[in-house]
Amino acid sequence: MLITIFDSRGIIHKEFVPAGQTITGEYYLNFLKRLIARIRRIRPEYRDEDSWCLLHDNAPSHSSLIVRRFLAKNNVCVLNHPPYSLYLAPCDFYLFPKIKLKLKVYEVQTRQTTLDAGRDKDLHDLILALSTKIDDFGKKMETRLVSVEQGLNQINQRLQHFESSLETTSEAVSLNTNRISDLKRRLELGEMRQREKNLIIYGLEGAESETPEESRGLIQDLISNTMQISEDLKIEQCRRLIKKANSPLLIEVPDLKQRILLFRNTFRLRDKKIFINKDYPPTIRDQRRILISKRKELMSKGNVSKLRDNRLIVRGISYSVLNGRVISSNGDAI
Numbered sequence: 001m002l003i004t005i006f007d008s009r010g011i012i013h014k015e016f017v018p019a020g021q022t023i024t025g026e027y028y029l030n031f032l033k034r035l036i037a038r039i040r041r042i043r044p045e046y047r048d049e050d051s052w053c054l055l056h057d058n059a060p061s062h063s064s065l066i067v068r069r070f071l072a073k074n075n076v077c078v079l080n081h082p083p084y085s086l087y088l089a090p091c092d093f094y095l096f097p098k099i100k101l102k103l104k105v106y107e108v109q110t111r112q113t114t115l116d117a118g119r120d121k122d123l124h125d126l127i128l129a130l131s132t133k134i135d136d137f138g139k140k141m142e143t144r145l146v147s148v149e150q151g152l153n154q155i156n157q158r159l160q161h162f163e164s165s166l167e168t169t170s171e172a173v174s175l176n177t178n179r180i181s182d183l184k185r186r187l188e189l190g191e192m193r194q195r196e197k198n199l200i201i202y203g204l205e206g207a208e209s210e211t212p213e214e215s216r217g218l219i220q221d222l223i224s225n226t227m228q229i230s231e232d233l234k235i236e237q238c239r240r241l242i243k244k245a246n247s248p249l250l251i252e253v254p255d256l257k258q259r260i261l262l263f264r265n266t267f268r269l270r271d272k273k274i275f276i277n278k279d280y281p282p283t284i285r286d287q288r289r290i291l292i293s294k295r296k297e298l299m300s301k302g303n304v305s306k307l308r309d310n311r312l313i314v315r316g317i318s319y320s321v322l323n324g325r326v327i328s329s330n331g332d333a334i
Contacts, residue, residue, distance in 0.1 A: 007043075011131065013039075015034070023059070025067050028061040028062065053076075055081060056078075056081065058083055197254050198237075199250070201248065201250075201275070202274065205245075206218060206247075215239060219235060229262070229265055233258045236253075237250070237252035238250075238251045291326065
């Protein structure tokens with residue numbers, strides 16, 4: 001039996017196995033030791049790690065534990081060999097068929113005859129031809145690798161262009177998001193200014209078919225008799241929010257001082273279960289619901305707080321609602 005190791009440049013090492021010797025893991029291990037020593041001597045460019053790889057088949061001696069440990073210890077890269085695959089075994093494809101072709105003309109009777117045939121000039125020429133074919137194969141692989149590298153470079157360029165486009169798009173989205181947020185704040189501010197003259201009265205009883213004049217009379221009676229305000233308040237608008245009995249009443253009081261006067265006398269309405277609030281926009285009403293719930297929670301724990309429009313004042317710190325959470329201007333939660 002002949003063991004041959006070669007690369008794209010030619011034969012690196014070959015050994016004849018003694019007669020009667022079985023290729024065990026231990027025998028193959030000793031062969032690998034001699035192989036590595038020869039590689040370091042005749043292929044100095046392979047001394048660095050990962051500069052070469054070993055390809056052998058899945059024979060038991062090749063995959064034994066002591067062999068795998070030795071290869072790992074010496075940092076030898078091993079290419080995995082799928083079973084029953086001739087395309088990844090250059091020996092099966094190039095070397096063995098042509099050696100058999102030359103050897104079959106000899107009448108081999110003894111091991112010595114085999115050794116003589118192995119030293120024949122024709123076999124030497126065959127090995128040189130094999131080295132040439134392997135060299136050609138290596139050049140073809142190098143050409144393919146260059147083509148692959150060019151393809152990868154094109155892909156990288158496309159990725160860079162895509163990343164640049166994505167970054168530009170992200171900046172545009174961020175800019176438009178800021179513009180939308182600013183526009184939303186302006187709309188809310190404009191709506192607040194439009195509603196600031198309005199007050200909503202809850203709990204004031206009235207009929208479903210109530211006219212605006214009747215509603216105004218109920219308001220005047222509430223202000224004069226129940227709230228005991230003697231000043232003549234100017235009310236420009238008075239109507240029920242929905243056509244339903246006892247629904248909330250909306251009144252428009254243009255004078256700020258008169259609105260403040262109304263709020264100062266709301267304590268007289270506690271026993272009547274009548275409440276007066278500002279006409280907040282829907283977004284602020286939603287925020288106030290969250291703040292009122294948080295205020296009740298704080299009161300249950302003995303903490304004092306004040307609700308000012310869409311802000312909750314606790315120990316002198318102002319809290320507002322952001323994404324459903326009650327936080328301060330510094331981002332601290334209660």
